[in-house]
Amino acid sequence: MKKTVLIPAIIVILFLVGFKYSDNWITYKSNAGHYSISFPGDPKESDDKDTTDEGKPFDIHFATYAPNDDEVYMAGWIDMRTFYPENKSMKKLLEDSRDGAAGSMKTTKVTTLKTNLEGNPFIEFSFSTKDFTGKDRIYVINKFQYSIITIFSLKSGIPKTADKFIQSFKHIE
DSSP: OOSOSSHHHHHHHHTSOOOOOOSSOEEEEETTTTEEEEESSOOEEEEEEEEOTTSOEEEEEEEEEEEETTEEEEEEEEEOTTTOOTTSOHHHHHHHHHHHHHHHTTOSEEEEEEEEOSSSOEEEEEEEOSSEEEEEEEEEETTEEEEEEEEEETTTOOOHHHHHHHHTOEEOO
8 A cells, every 4th residue: 555645735735825714613524534523714625546556546535724824734534445454453554654654745753642553543643844844643444544634834833723633533433
């Protein structure tokens, strides 16, 4: 499976002209993705296509809010049921996802903040590059991968809204 699934789109979005910022948090729900999450403004949906290392195609679905050039809030998901690596432990799958995301962003620093293997498994980490910093929480639930990522300019750093956003993720059956 490609480890760089979500990152190229994230980097492009980081440099897009920002949307108007709002103090009102909006609950976004994806029925197809089986989740909800609260954004600090109205997210925009987009999709992309990619292939696994073995050449299997898959779709990537995004909801993104970028209130200005210094911050991006993104929730992305992939249905992995047709290429789920059954021979990997959950811990290894989450660590590989973290390492793939970090590598594709050319990070200069990655710090794993928490790994949870119970219930809805996830790995959460902070990262820095020469251009930006952020936090990402990657879940793997019922063979769906979710990336809840925040990206900020180095000058602004990581605000408390990053944690509020990341912690608002809820899986829906």
